[in-house]
Amino acid sequence: MKKPVTSRALFARATQILPGGVDSPVRAFSAVGGAPLFIARASGATLVDVDGNRFIDYVMSWGPMIHGHAPAGLIKAIGSTAKLGTSFGAPSAREVELGERVRTLMPSIERVRFVSSGTEAAMSAVRVARAFTGRDRIIKFEGCYHGHADAFLAKAGSGATTLGVPTSPGVSKAVAADTLLARYNDLGSVAALCTAHRGTIAAIIVEPLAGNMGVVPPVDGFLQGLRDLCTRHGILLIFDEVISGFRASAGGAQAIVGITPDLTCLGKIIGGGLPVGAYGGRADIMGLVAPAGPVYQAGTLSGNPVAMTAGLWALKRLTPKLYKDLARRGSMLASGFADAARGAGVPLQVNAFGSLVTPFFTSSPVRDYDSALAADTSAYARFFRGMLARGIYPPPSQFEAWFLSDAHTDRQIAQTILAARAAMREVAKAR
Numbered sequence: 001m002k003k004p005v006t007s008r009a010l011f012a013r014a015t016q017i018l019p020g021g022v023d024s025p026v027r028a029f030s031a032v033g034g035a036p037l038f039i040a041r042a043s044g045a046t047l048v049d050v051d052g053n054r055f056i057d058y059v060m061s062w063g064p065m066i067h068g069h070a071p072a073g074l075i076k077a078i079g080s081t082a083k084l085g086t087s088f089g090a091p092s093a094r095e096v097e098l099g100e101r102v103r104t105l106m107p108s109i110e111r112v113r114f115v116s117s118g119t120e121a122a123m124s125a126v127r128v129a130r131a132f133t134g135r136d137r138i139i140k141f142e143g144c145y146h147g148h149a150d151a152f153l154a155k156a157g158s159g160a161t162t163l164g165v166p167t168s169p170g171v172s173k174a175v176a177a178d179t180l181l182a183r184y185n186d187l188g189s190v191a192a193l194c195t196a197h198r199g200t201i202a203a204i205i206v207e208p209l210a211g212n213m214g215v216v217p218p219v220d221g222f223l224q225g226l227r228d229l230c231t232r233h234g235i236l237l238i239f240d241e242v243i244s245g246f247r248a249s250a251g252g253a254q255a256i257v258g259i260t261p262d263l264t265c266l267g268k269i270i271g272g273g274l275p276v277g278a279y280g281g282r283a284d285i286m287g288l289v290a291p292a293g294p295v296y297q298a299g300t301l302s303g304n305p306v307a308m309t310a311g312l313w314a315l316k317r318l319t320p321k322l323y324k325d326l327a328r329r330g331s332m333l334a335s336g337f338a339d340a341a342r343g344a345g346v347p348l349q350v351n352a353f354g355s356l357v358t359p360f361f362t363s364s365p366v367r368d369y370d371s372a373l374a375a376d377t378s379a380y381a382r383f384f385r386g387m388l389a390r391g392i393y394p395p396p397s398q399f400e401a402w403f404l405s406d407a408h409t410d411r412q413i414a415q416t417i418l419a420a421r422a423a424m425r426e427v428a429k430a431r
């Protein structure tokens with residue numbers, strides 16, 4: 001009889017072929033302990049692992065599944081498109097339709113180019129910004145993540161205005177030196193870099209609603225301040241909306257704050273769970289992208305018809321009711337965490353924005369990377385394990401967002417809060 005396939009057995013096999021046994025580091029559970037669960041199937045807000053355990057999912061593939069896992073209509077749309085051919089390496093009507101839909105939702109995107117990941121979107125946006133301005137340097141923010149292109153794997157050098165240094169082996173010092181680091185929600189740190197490196201900065205790239213240090217919303221005036229600095233210094237403003245795009249609202253974070261970036265990066269929801277990224281913005285800037293202009297960027301599966309179909313399905317269902325329901329569920333979860341922590345005497349700060357929530361195990365407010373790093377990651381790990389044991393699947397890292405979807409029911413959120421009360425008591429006991 002065939003040996004049952006368990007997560008443990010699969011992970012043992014996986015580590016013999018996949019570095020670390022996974023295809024993306026955060027999935028390995030290294031930040032929370034234990035071995036990763038191998039998922040067999042998912043539907044709605046529920047995951048089922050290969051051992052048959054069921055979980056309420058708060059990763060939701062790290063954001064794409066805003067309508068829940070495997071909605072019938074999406075599966076049908078993908079199936080009927082796939083029957084006509086899965087990839088042509090030639091233009092198809094769907095990429096035009098999805099591009100027009102993106103522009104309708106985000107009018108700052110006058111031209112858009114589809115790619116296959118958020119990383120490709122961000123690295124390409126930086127390339128075209130450098131070409132447009134003729135400048136080499138970029139400013140990014142500590143704690144913000146824009147994918148794994150070399151330019152983004154840099155941390156601040158010794159002084160506040162020194163050139164970046166690599167955060168990963170394999171990233172050249174020369175490349176990292178063109179990346180300057182500022183502090184999120186600290187306009188002064190940005191102004192200092194603009195002055196110290198006057199005339200050499202091509203772009204400021206920012207998550208307008210940060211999700212990669214955990215959820216950290218922008219303080220009033222921060223994004224407008226960036227817009228003003230960029231306009232004054234001839235720097236392009238790039239909003240990395242890979243998480244916030246179509247999640248913060250149908251028009252992303254830019255629609256909420258009413259600020260027009262010069263370029264926007266998109267991913268996750270735009271592909272409906274299939275591999276899609278996109279970058280776009282002002283026509284005069286995007287007009288430099290090959291073959292319209294000289295800036296080279298290409299991709300075998302860019303604009304893939306099946307992925308475009310999934311993206312169109314997802315972006316055609318972004319109704320006002322969806323965001324109202326997501327916000328209600330988000331605040332239900334956020335206050336549930338806060339009450340659970342209070343009841344157990346565990347210091348907790350809960351940051352939330354619509355359907356994005358992060359419980360930070362710290363007593364002081366979290367408004368940038370340093371304050372996020374003050375969180376007690378071992379407390380988070382214990383909380384994570386307590387939730388997993390009670391059928392909840394949280395992000396396996398303190399520095400990530402919990403993602404809600406239209407498929408999460410009030411009952412599932414109530415169940416999650418009950419589990420959180422018990423898990424918080426376990427955290428309190430271990431303190």
Ligand code: KE4
Pocket residue numbers: 024025026027062116117118119120122145146147148207211212240241242243267268277400
């Ligand atoms: P991808 O290359 O992973 O599609 O997108 C990179 C990216 C770019 N910009 C932002 C704001 C992002 O959040 C991401 C990717 N997000 C992570 C989760 N924090 C993906 C999960 C993973 O790395 O496995």
